[in-house]
Amino acid sequence: MTAQAPPAETTPASRVLPPVVEVTVGAIALAIVGGIYMAGYFPRRPPLGVPIGLLVVGAALLGVGFGMLSRVEDFGWRTFRLVGKWTLAAYVLQAGMIGYAFVHNGASGAPLVVIILLLVIFAVGVPLIISFTVGRYQAE
Amino acid sequence: MTDQALEAPRVSDAPEAVPRPTQIVPLKGLPIVAVLVAFLILSISQNWIWGLTFFHVAGGAVWTVVDLFVGLVLGPIIGRLSIEARAEFSARFMPKMVLLMPTVVLLTLAAGFQLAIQLGNLSPSSPNHTLLIASFAIVGVMAAIALGVLEPANIAVLFELRKPQPNGEVIGKLMRRFVYAAGILGAMQIATLVIMTRVASQ
Numbered sequence: 001m002t003a004q005a006p007p008a009e010t011t012p013a014s015r016v017l018p019p020v021v022e023v024t025v026g027a028i029a030l031a032i033v034g035g036i037y038m039a040g041y042f043p044r045r046p047p048l049g050v051p052i053g054l055l056v057v058g059a060a061l062l063g064v065g066f067g068m069l070s071r072v073e074d075f076g077w078r079t080f081r082l083v084g085k086w087t088l089a090a091y092v093l094q095a096g097m098i099g100y101a102f103v104h105n106g107a108s109g110a111p112l113v114v115i116i117l118l119l120v121i122f123a124v125g126v127p128l129i130i131s132f133t134v135g136r137y138q139a140e
Numbered sequence: 141m142t143d144q145a146l147e148a149p150r151v152s153d154a155p156e157a158v159p160r161p162t163q164i165v166p167l168k169g170l171p172i173v174a175v176l177v178a179f180l181i182l183s184i185s186q187n188w189i190w191g192l193t194f195f196h197v198a199g200g201a202v203w204t205v206v207d208l209f210v211g212l213v214l215g216p217i218i219g220r221l222s223i224e225a226r227a228e229f230s231a232r233f234m235p236k237m238v239l240l241m242p243t244v245v246l247l248t249l250a251a252g253f254q255l256a257i258q259l260g261n262l263s264p265s266s267p268n269h270t271l272l273i274a275s276f277a278i279v280g281v282m283a284a285i286a287l288g289v290l291e292p293a294n295i296a297v298l299f300e301l302r303k304p305q306p307n308g309e310v311i312g313k314l315m316r317r318f319v320y321a322a323g324i325l326g327a328m329q330i331a332t333l334v335i336m337t338r339v340a341s342q
Contacts, residue, residue: 028283028287104254137310
């Protein structure tokens with residue numbers, strides 16, 4: 001007769017989760033590089049090829065991050081939403097401040113649109129990282 | 141800073157009598173943040189050089205000193221504390237960091253960008269242009285570390301400490317991540333100091 005080992009207790013800390021943080025940090029890093037590239041040209045009009053490329057890849061990575069998140073089942077969703085809501089408010093405010101600095105200094109047209117979209121990645125990505133990191137250690 | 145010093149506590153060592161943080165964000169500090177941000181917006185909108193210089197220099201000084209102090213001084217000390225002491229320290233220290241660091245970073249960077257434009261340092265003909273781009277790059281790396289590692293660890297520790305039975309292993313892991321990130325940021329701040337003092341003296 002063999003004794004069957006009891007199933008190992010699954011705790012929030014022992015969950016295996018997809019690399020949402022790593023992928024989203026990649027998206028934010030690209031957005032930051034794009035922002036720095038454009039700020040380096042300011043107040044002149046920057047060439048938009050590189051920032052648009054970074055924007056597209058960054059947006060795709062952010063989408064992948066959300067896609068991976070949507071497949072997670074055992075997760076602290078309530079805490080994730082609570083933290084996400086407040087951090088989103090905070091980082092939308094921060095992104096708004098950065099956007100205001102560009103607008104105040106005469107950014108307009110296509111460069112402004114690219115900057116705003118890069119800021120959207122920043123303002124959405126940071127709350128995703130923070131709330132995912134908190135949610136992974138919380139019970140469902 | 142040794143691995144032993146920052147060794148994660150065992151789950152069975154979970155601190156139970158540790159004061160639980162009642163607030164993740166200290167609400168009393170929010171009006172101060174609001175006033176500072178209002179002054180920052182005013183300084184930018186009015187191109188107020190003194191205000192911009194104040195926010196950039198004072199904010200940068202606080203940012204640098206806190207990063208260096210936490211990473212290189214407090215970090216090794218925290219690592220040598222008992223589990224209970226470490227958790228109690230975190231419960232009192234981390235909420236302040238949640239409010240302090242994003243505010244200081246926002247003030248420093250927004251004021252610095254506006255100052256660079258106003259003083260002509262961003263102009264390609266300026267001798268400081270290359271140095272500023274290098275500084276942007278360093279700040280970019282620092283932002284990725286701070287936003288991707290440090291800030292999430294900070295908030296996650298606070299949520300863990302609010303549980304009826306906090307997991308000491310999780311707290312140790314997150315605190316280790318926080319302290320190492322702060323140490324790396326502290327080291328990168330030295331590079332920023334070198335660049336900024338060079339910009340100011342050219």
